[in-house]
Amino acid sequence: MIEDVAPTDINGDFTGKDIVSIGQFTKVDVERLMDEADAMAQLVRTNGRTQLLQDKLIAVLFYEPSTRTYLSFESAAKRLGAATISTQGTDTSSISKGETLEDTIRVIERYVDVICMRHSQAGAAKLAASAATKPVINGGDGVGEHPTQALLDLFTIRQKTTKPLDQLRVTMLGDLKNGRTVHSLSRLLAMYGVKLNLVAPRGLGMPDEVLADLKKADTVNVQTDKLEDVLKDTDVLYVTRVQKERFTDQAEYERLKHQYVITLKIMEQASPSMIVMHPLPRVGEIDPQIDADSRAVYFDQAENGMYVRMALLALVCGRSVL
Ligand code: NCD
Numbered sequence: 606m607i608e609d610v611a612p613t614d615i616n617g618d619f620t621g622k623d624i625v626s627i628g629q630f631t632k633v634d635v636e637r638l639m640d641e642a643d644a645m646a647q648l649v650r651t652n653g654r655t656q657l658l659q660d661k662l663i664a665v666l667f668y669e670p671s672t673r674t675y676l677s678f679e680s681a682a683k684r685l686g687a688a689t690i691s692t693q694g695t696d697t698s699s700i701s702k703g704e705t706l707e708d709t710i711r712v713i714e715r716y717v718d719v720i721c722m723r724h725s726q727a728g729a730a731k732l733a734a735s736a737a738t739k740p741v742i743n744g745g746d747g748v749g750e751h752p753t754q755a756l757l758d759l760f761t762i763r764q765k766t767t768k769p770l771d772q773l774r775v776t777m778l779g780d781l782k783n784g785r786t787v788h789s790l791s792r793l794l795a796m797y798g799v800k801l802n803l804v805a806p807r808g809l810g811m812p813d814e815v816l817a818d819l820k821k822a823d824t825v826n827v828q829t830d831k832l833e834d835v836l837k838d839t840d841v842l843y844v845t846r847v848q849k850e851r852f853t854d855q856a857e858y859e860r861l862k863h864q865y866v867i868t869l870k871i872m873e874q875a876s877p878s879m880i881v882m883h884p885l886p887r888v889g890e891i892d893p894q895i896d897a898d899s900r901a902v903y904f905d906q907a908e909n910g911m912y913v914r915m916a917l918l919a920l921v922c923g924r925s926v927l
Pocket of ligand 1: 674751754785886
């Protein structure tokens with residue numbers, strides 16, 4: 606039986622570390638990563654790719670449906686010159702034969718240098734990281750965390766806004782209970798003194814353990830179920846999908862799924878400099894007519910995700926382009 610141990614803090618050195626939780630990062634670590642991601646963006650624009658990780662093999666194991674994040678890790682690895690092996694879903698894997706995640710990970714790490722994984726259970730990435738001696742990068746563990754998404758979201762916020770972070774108001778909207786992206790992003794923004802407005806339907810609010818962390822850092826500005834309470838006081842509107850796959854009662858999902866829909870009318874009422882973010886996929890929360898508005902930055906987020914994941918993969922392998 607593998608003991609499930611807390612991941613090691615980055616503490617100025619990414620080499621060989623797992624990336625499981627935002628709690629492993631200090632601001633200095635985040636800044637280091639952002640600088641590396643900037644350099645990766647530059648590199649892709651000028652050269653398309655590099656051979657920095659040409660001697661590495663990276664596993665991308667996604668046990669839960671994904672297109673974007675899966676291909677983002679694949680693209681990041683390949684743009685760094687690494688080779689990849691990948692699986693999607695559990696049907697073709699030994700997990701369907703009853704193998705434990707720990708055993709699967711202990712086998713795969715004999716083949717590869719880094720494991721990027723997504724799993725439907727919260728805590729699975731931590732367990733895999735405990736079982737492996739090679740770096741494990743959490744690409745989302747159930748309703749737990751999604752640290753790489755939080756880091757790319759911060760990268761995008763810095764790219765698209767002009768105010769200092771500690772003067773920024775970020776409104777998180779939607780399923781804050783089940784949405785792992787907001788669990789990681791809210792904790793990351795708390796480190797920077799960002800003030801958060803939390804807007805969720807009743808029953809889908811931020812989990813108590815996340816709220817406790819946010820309140821300790823004095824991060825929460827307003828908690829409400831009405832977007833109009835905070836819309837004018839918002840620099841970044843972070844929209845999320847109601848997480849259908851986490852509902853046991855589908856009628857409840859249907860009732861809640863479109864409680865908030867961002868329309869052209871809402872955009873007219875918002876600040877002319879307010880950006881709209883979404884981790885995607887969107888399923889009706891944002892009217893596609895808004896895509897043409899320069900304040901809509903959700904596709905830029907996806908692009909930035911590749912640069913941030915390139916930076917992370919390079920750094921955990923002890924490499925850098927800086
Ligand atoms: C998010 C996820 O998987 O948590 N998507 C993503 O990683 N791009 C958000 C979501 O699925 O709603």
